Amino acid sequence: MSQTTRHPGLNLGSKHQSADDQAETEVFGFWVFMMSDAILFGLLMATYVVMRPNTNGGPGPQELFELKSIFIETMLLLTSSVAIGFSHLALKHEPRPVKMVLWLLIAMALALTFVGFEIHDFLKMFSEGGTPQRSGFLSSFFALVPLHGLHVTFSCLWAVAILGQMLVYGLDDRVKLSMVRLAVLWHFLDIVWIGIFSIVYIGGLA
Amino acid sequence: MNTWSSIWGFPFGRLTLDALPVTDIVRADGRTELLSGITGTAAAGMAVLGFVVVVILITVKGWWRPLWSEWLTSVDHKKIGIMYIVFSFVMLARALAEAFVMRSQQVVGHDGGGIVMPDHFAQLFTTHGTIMIFFMAMPFLTGMINFVMPLQIGARDVAFPVLNSVSLMLTIAGGLILMISLVLEPFSTGGWSGYPPYTEAAYNPGAGPDYWIWAVTLSSIGSTFTGLNFAVTIYKKRCPGMKLMRMPLFTWTSLCTSILMIFAMPPLTIATALLALDRYMGFHFFTNGGGGNMMNYANLFWLFGHPEVYILILPAFGVWSEVFSTFSGKTLYGYTALVIATMAIAVLSFTVWVHHFFTMGQSANLNAAFGIATMTIGVPTGVKIYDWMLTMFRGRVRISVPMLYAIAFLFLFTIGGLSGIILANPSVDYQVHNTLFLVAHFHNMLIPGLLYGMIAGYTMWFPKAFGFRLDEKWGYRAAWCWILGFMGAFFPLYVLGLMGMPRRMSGYFSGQWLPWTIIALGGAVLILAGFLALIVQLWVSVRDRKRLAVPVGDPWDGRSLEWGIPAPAPEWNFPSLPRVEGRDAFATLKASGHDLGPPEDGFEDIWLPKNAAFGPVIGALGTALAFTLTWYMWWAVLPLAALVPLVIIAQGFRRDTEKRVPAEEVRKEWRAFRELAARTPRVPRTSEYTRDNRGHAIPMSQEATR
Ligand SMILES: [Cu+2]
Numbered sequence: 058m059s060q061t062t063r064h065p066g067l068n069l070g071s072k073h074q075s076a077d078d079q080a081e082t083e084v085f086g087f088w089v090f091m092m093s094d095a096i097l098f099g100l101l102m103a104t105y106v107v108m109r110p111n112t113n114g115g116p117g118p119q120e121l122f123e124l125k126s127i128f129i130e131t132m133l134l135l136t137s138s139v140a141i142g143f144s145h146l147a148l149k150h151e152p153r154p155v156k157m158v159l160w161l162l163i164a165m166a167l168a169l170t171f172v173g174f175e176i177h178d179f180l181k182m183f184s185e186g187g188t189p190q191r192s193g194f195l196s197s198f199f200a201l202v203p204l205h206g207l208h209v210t211f212s213c214l215w216a217v218a219i220l221g222q223m224l225v226y227g228l229d230d231r232v233k234l235s236m237v238r239l240a241v242l243w244h245f246l247d248i249v250w251i252g253i254f255s256i257v258y259i260g261g262l263a
Numbered sequence: 264m265n266t267w268s269s270i271w272g273f274p275f276g277r278l279t280l281d282a283l284p285v286t287d288i289v290r291a292d293g294r295t296e297l298l299s300g301i302t303g304t305a306a307a308g309m310a311v312l313g314f315v316v317v318v319i320l321i322t323v324k325g326w327w328r329p330l331w332s333e334w335l336t337s338v339d340h341k342k343i344g345i346m347y348i349v350f351s352f353v354m355l356a357r358a359l360a361e362a363f364v365m366r367s368q369q370v371v372g373h374d375g376g377g378i379v380m381p382d383h384f385a386q387l388f389t390t391h392g393t394i395m396i397f398f399m400a401m402p403f404l405t406g407m408i409n410f411v412m413p414l415q416i417g418a419r420d421v422a423f424p425v426l427n428s429v430s431l432m433l434t435i436a437g438g439l440i441l442m443i444s445l446v447l448e449p450f451s452t453g454g455w456s457g458y459p460p461y462t463e464a465a466y467n468p469g470a471g472p473d474y475w476i477w478a479v480t481l482s483s484i485g486s487t488f489t490g491l492n493f494a495v496t497i498y499k500k501r502c503p504g505m506k507l508m509r510m511p512l513f514t515w516t517s518l519c520t521s522i523l524m525i526f527a528m529p530p531l532t533i534a535t536a537l538l539a540l541d542r543y544m545g546f547h548f549f550t551n552g553g554g555g556n557m558m559n560y561a562n563l564f565w566l567f568g569h570p571e572v573y574i575l576i577l578p579a580f581g582v583w584s585e586v587f588s589t590f591s592g593k594t595l596y597g598y599t600a601l602v603i604a605t606m607a608i609a610v611l612s613f614t615v616w617v618h619h620f621f622t623m624g625q626s627a628n629l630n631a632a633f634g635i636a637t638m639t640i641g642v643p644t645g646v647k648i649y650d651w652m653l654t655m656f657r658g659r660v661r662i663s664v665p666m667l668y669a670i671a672f673l674f675l676f677t678i679g680g681l682s683g684i685i686l687a688n689p690s691v692d693y694q695v696h697n698t699l700f701l702v703a704h705f706h707n708m709l710i711p712g713l714l715y716g717m718i719a720g721y722t723m724w725f726p727k728a729f730g731f732r733l734d735e736k737w738g739y740r741a742a743w744c745w746i747l748g749f750m751g752a753f754f755p756l757y758v759l760g761l762m763g764m765p766r767r768m769s770g771y772f773s774g775q776w777l778p779w780t781i782i783a784l785g786g787a788v789l790i791l792a793g794f795l796a797l798i799v800q801l802w803v804s805v806r807d808r809k810r811l812a813v814p815v816g817d818p819w820d821g822r823s824l825e826w827g828i829p830a831p832a833p834e835w836n837f838p839s840l841p842r843v844e845g846r847d848a849f850a851t852l853k854a855s856g857h858d859l860g861p862p863e864d865g866f867e868d869i870w871l872p873k874n875a876a877f878g879p880v881i882g883a884l885g886t887a888l889a890f891t892l893t894w895y896m897w898w899a900v901l902p903l904a905a906l907v908p909l910v911i912i913a914q915g916f917r918r919d920t921e922k923r924v925p926a927e928e929v930r931k932e933w934r935a936f937r938e939l940a941a942r943t944p945r946v947p948r949t950s951e952y953t954r955d956n957r958g959h960a961i962p963m964s965q966e967a968t969r
Binding site: 081083085086089090092093094096097100104108111112113115127139146177189190192193194197199200211214218219221222225228229231235258 | 403409422423424487490491492494499500503525526528529530532533536537540541544545546547552553554555556559566805908915916918
């Protein structure tokens with residue numbers, strides 16, 4: 058492949074043409090993977106919309122959802138995405154990885170706080186009788202929202218693995234490639250959350 | 264049993280001695296139950312015996328090491344393709360045996376009784392359907408694409424070779440679960456589509472549906488990765504000059520199939536995962552009560568299920584395109600039309616899924632819309648049929664084995680397509696749904712379409728994989744058995760369906776059905792003979808491999824890039840990446856007399872991916888997880904589940920992943936190949952099936968002027 062066809066942002070700063078070509082293939086492949094993942098989330102959201110009225114006499118969105126905590130979660134997640142963005146920029150422009158690691162740690166801290174808030178919300182829902190076994194509505198809620206949380210948790214685990222690789226190998230091409238893909242995943246999860254926020258929470262309360 | 268073991272399921276979970284099919288014999292009460300127990304035990308015994316024989320053979324021959332280091336851990340797309348196809352043949356053998364037992368039951372089950380109990384019969388049609396779709400058809404076409412597509416686009420390998428190995432091993436893991444379920448019963452009785460609420464815990468609390476859920480989930484994840492891998496390969500790994508509209512048709516259909524896999528496998532994963540949540544954790548997605556709704560499942564499953572039909576058929580369409588043009592000695596007629604038709608079919612396939620449940624209570628208008636959408640698929644498919652016929656027109660047609668299948672396909676597939684148009688009409692569908700008419704229809708599409716296509720492709724590309732042709736005499740025998748056997752086995756089912764015989768029936772009392780079931784059994788026997796003929800063919804061909812050798816690699820006067828390299832193809836595929844000027848790349852080179860490849864000074868070092876144990880390890884973990892989940896062995900489930908991310912992280916730490924092939928070695932092999940080609944006489948097409956054919960074809964264009 059010629060250099061002219063490369064998409065912006067895929068230059069790893071490496072001297073080797075082959076590493077850059079590899080970056081293009083891997084990041085493109087990861088985007089395709091995200092498309093497949095988007096289908097998963099899209100279908101679960103559709104299922105939620107269909108199941109939304111099936112409360113089976115149990116608690117509905119009005120009783121269970123608390124907008125304040127959802128708003129805080131949203132802010133946490135969006136900010137963590139900004140942090141990942143800075144980390145990504147540092148990867149591209151800074152010769153030394155200090156800033157990149159710092160921003161990555163901030164992003165992780167924000168994301169894990171998000172997960173903490175989410176777990177807190179779920180436990181509160183449980184205590185109010187909102188368990189997944191209670192109704193079709195709650196089943197569809199608990200298949201969709203925690204799956205997103207699980208994705209966020211595994212993204213953080215991936216970040217730890219990347220940091221581990223940096224300790225062993227330094228900032229080599231593999232680490233850079235993983236960072237680029239992690240950033241894609243992180244932003245993707247943001248988009249999915251916007252969907253969840255609008256369809257599940259706002260849509261549920263409307 | 265103490266509390267600890269019941270919570271943790273230690274060590275066997277809910278697995279007891281009852282799971283062994285022998286207990287059916289011991290507890291049998293009456294003749295049919297006894298026969299049913301014997302049938303089950305015999306099948307299980309064959310599986311165990313086969314396994315033991317293979318293990319002993321490998322040990323005696325000392326094949327463990329090469330098996331591991333040259334095959335199981337290989338990330339070479341050609342070897343992965345071959346492993347896929349070997350696996351699909353094994354699964355085909357089992358599913359055919361089941362089909363034979365089912366057909367026999369429907370003959371002897373007249374007036375009650377027979378050789379298998381209804382519950383056992385239900386397991387048979389469930390495993391038969393599940394295996395044929397997920398573990399025979401999908402691996403066969405995935406293997407075919409794996410082997411052929413990278414060669415056709417002039418690539419060294421697929422985009423993600425290790426992921427490719429993971430996909431294979433996940434598919435094999437699902438197949439292992441199915442083989443285990445033969446020995447530790449029961450399997451699901453819910454059909455290949457596994458409809459809840461019948462497969463819910465309330466009605467089916469045993470291990471059966473859980474086996475099904477995990478086997479299907481493993482293979483669907485594998486297929487998602489496969490689609491991703493192939494699509495990225497075709498987008499990013501084409502050799503210089505291989506523009507999209509220059510790609511061979513098989514590559515085009517591979518691309519569309521891959522896109523379908525990326526978008527159609529996730530609905531299946533969702534469907535099985537939600538069913539698992541229902542069964543394992545008491546969720547209410549598809550249950551009767553609690554706010555569940557089965558229609559969610561119907562929609563999710565068929566959002567996968569209908570595109571799946573085209574995942575299955577498109578690669579075969581690709582094979583047919585190559586077969587018709589190669590064995591007619593002509594450029595493919597209507598290339599652009601075929602590409603557009605392929606894409607149209609891929610898009611339309613997502614718009615028709617409701618035709619799988621016309622009778623489930625939606626409005627007549629909705630049914631009408633989906634009925635019309637369904638019928639429109641006939642248009643691009645018709646375009647293809649005409650293009651293939653016109654490719655033969657004024658060509659020099661050779662009725663080779665693949666061509667025999669191809670011509671049978673044209674006739675039989677058209678009949679199947681017409682019965683599909685009939686079924687697409689909702690009012691007709693109300694009459695014949697859930698009868699054998701439907702069974703006849705989809706077998707009519709999948710056997711002449713998919714299976715003949717795959718066997719034709721196997722016959723055509725076998726020499727490229729192993730360096731020798733398949734014996735033609737046995738090839739014709741197999742083809743005739745498959746063609747006549749199919750007609751015998753499935754045309755009677757159209758009649759039975761119109762007479763009102765429901766599908767999935769183990770016994771009946773209507774005397775007028777009996778003669779047709781006997782004819783169908785006769786057809787099944789012929790199909791079985793066809794399969795045996797394929798096995799004999801393989802045996803005979805391996806024995807006579809010297810006589811059948813085609814080392815120069817172009818036995819059929821092929822038209823695309825893969826025919827320009829030696830047979831078997833070297834690990835690096837191409838000594839240097841080809842440069843393509845137009846369609847039918849290799850045919851053009853031959854016509855201009857430049858078919859012996861690049862000049863010798865243009866070689867560079869080649870980097871190839873190193874073997875990886877990652878795939879087999881993930882496959883083993885997948886099998887173990889699925890098995891322990893099925894039998895509730897929670898003490899093992901938790902550590903196994905934790906191991907999966909750990910193994911993935913460990914894989915991320917691998918750095919030394921590539922090996923270098925020095926330019927000198929490539930040059931030496933290529934020089935040897937050119938010398939071989941120079942001293943191997945070229946053969947005309949009339950000698951294609953003689954021992955003169957050493958794989959050095961006289962191009963059709965030059966032969967005509969001699
Ligand atoms: Cu369909």
